[in-house]
Amino acid sequence: MTPNTDRNQLLFDRARQLIPGGVNSPVRAFRAVGGTPRFVQRAHGAYFWDANGTRHIDYIGSWGPMIVGHGHPAVVEAVQKAVLEGFSFGAPTEREVELAEEIISLVPSMQMVRLVSSGTEAAMSAIRLARGATGRSKIIKFEGCYHGHADALLVKAGSGLATFGNPTSAGVPPEVVQHTLVLEYNNLQQLEEAFALHGSQLACLMIEPIAGNMNFVRAGVPFMQRCRELCTQHGALLVFDEVMTGFRVGLGSAQGVYAKAIPGFAPDISVLGKVIGGGMPLAAFGGPRAIMEQLAPLGPVYQAGTLSGNPVATACGLATLREIRKPGFFGALSASTCSLVEGLAAAAKAEGVPFSADCEGGMFGFFLLDTLPQNYGQVMKTEGAKFNLLFHGLLDRGIYIAPALYEAGFVSSAHSAGDIAQTIAAAREVFRLLQNK
Ligand SMILES: *Cc1c(COP(=O)(O)O)cnc(C)c1O
Numbered sequence: 001m002t003p004n005t006d007r008n009q010l011l012f013d014r015a016r017q018l019i020p021g022g023v024n025s026p027v028r029a030f031r032a033v034g035g036t037p038r039f040v041q042r043a044h045g046a047y048f049w050d051a052n053g054t055r056h057i058d059y060i061g062s063w064g065p066m067i068v069g070h071g072h073p074a075v076v077e078a079v080q081k082a083v084l085e086g087f088s089f090g091a092p093t094e095r096e097v098e099l100a101e102e103i104i105s106l107v108p109s110m111q112m113v114r115l116v117s118s119g120t121e122a123a124m125s126a127i128r129l130a131r132g133a134t135g136r137s138k139i140i141k142f143e144g145c146y147h148g149h150a151d152a153l154l155v156k157a158g159s160g161l162a163t164f165g166n167p168t169s170a171g172v173p174p175e176v177v178q179h180t181l182v183l184e185y186n187n188l189q190q191l192e193e194a195f196a197l198h199g200s201q202l203a204c205l206m207i208e209p210i211a212g213n214m215n216f217v218r219a220g221v222p223f224m225q226r227c228r229e230l231c232t233q234h235g236a237l238l239v240f241d242e243v244m245t246g247f248r249v250g251l252g253s254a255q256g257v258y259a260k261a262i263p264g265f266a267p268d269i270s271v272l273g274k275v276i277g278g279g280m281p282l283a284a285f286g287g288p289r290a291i292m293e294q295l296a297p298l299g300p301v302y303q304a305g306t307l308s309g310n311p312v313a314t315a316c317g318l319a320t321l322r323e324i325r326k327p328g329f330f331g332a333l334s335a336s337t338c339s340l341v342e343g344l345a346a347a348a349k350a351e352g353v354p355f356s357a358d359c360e361g362g363m364f365g366f367f368l369l370d371t372l373p374q375n376y377g378q379v380m381k382t383e384g385a386k387f388n389l390l391f392h393g394l395l396d397r398g399i400y401i402a403p404a405l406y407e408a409g410f411v412s413s414a415h416s417a418g419d420i421a422q423t424i425a426a427a428r429e430v431f432r433l434l435q436n437k
Helices: 007-018 073-085 094-106 119-134 188-201 221-234 253-261 311-324 329-350 384-396 417-435
Strands: 040-044 047-050 055-058 112-116 138-142 180-183 202-207 237-242 269-272 283-287 356-360 363-367
Touching (some): 073 311, 094 112, 094 311, 119 138, 119 237, 119 283, 180 188, 188 221, 221 237, 253 269, 329 363, 329 417
Parallel strands (some): 138 180, 202 237, 237 269
Antiparallel strands (some): 040 047, 047 055, 356 363
16 A cells, blocks of 8 residues: 555644644635535645645635735735734733724724723624623524634524524533524514514624624615614614624725615624734724723623634734725725636636626625525525535635635635636636536
8 A cells, every 4th residue: 555645634634632622713614515624734824725835816815804816915014013912911002003093993982992802702702792781691603604603602593483592512501592582684574573572672683794603694775874873773783793704895894885775884893803913813892982981991882702802813903904994995906806707607607607796895605506596595495416516626726715614705805816716717617517416
């Protein structure tokens, strides 16, 4: 027998002895698509090289943060400088103030912000804040939206709107999710009924405005407008989970996209992550002063973190935000993302493969379905086997997309027209293979 020289496989075998499933976050394990996860050796610009030294065009970009590409010189310089000044102090720094100013200047609905270390932590804290600020317990979330892995958010719909959710993870007691109501995304009738039944007890409605954890599904404008009206009318807070969409779909984030369609539109609390750390562990939540001042040390809602506002992470995030706010950045990124999505659609059409796609800023999604899905149930109508063939066909051709059909894709400013053309050409070859199946 010849010895195995596949370093990805060798590393995966070693990892599985030591780390559950060989990974530190489940989607990395390729369980949905099968095969061996690629262990990343290094990355630069739009590419990463795996443990075998094979180059891939990267459409995950750490699930969104790498919006200026890997190893952007200005970001690397800022991080190197910060490292020399110290890793962590457990005391405030000027850079936290600068980052807060930067975020608040870009997102008008936020007057104050609190920095934390992960999206999970930010979403969990936003819910505690909403409950503390309203004195109410019940919350609404939507099927297919992911808000991190806090207990109260790992929940699926119960049977009917009168009953609350059931845990989707072992280890979450039913009592912990008994206040979480799960509704279908984009379903106006359920939304109306839920507020009619529970409106006076609702602390908040939490939503991914453009959902990136069921591939890419937008909340319709009338639906979003109704979410806003019902929250206001019933005294519940509208919480936008923009961990993925924040500074990714546009400089004003998804709320900026909705504010263009709905005059005066703003959420009450926003949750940010991913891009604001530029690849370092950093997230945030914020909103109007009156709500944010409910947080400790000013108010009764407790929240804290040893590494919150970490000086290296804030340096990385600040340098990233300063790149993306340069004039023309999002115009060019959007054009690039659109050219990818349009090219893929044309290739699928030419090969007779059912296909639909959407994008905003540097985020996109595509489906092996004739029409764009509006909710999680429709997303999951995609034939899994077909998606897996597409995934592996692209991977074999050096194109790395998310290893699951319910994840979004990400383009960075480092992706060139040549990278996009190469991706479309590879996709066309794979679409042809799919058609001949
Ligand atoms: C990634 C993500 C989270 C969780 O963030 P982590 O940093 O992985 O904890 C929460 N909400 C949304 C919308 C996300 O995309």
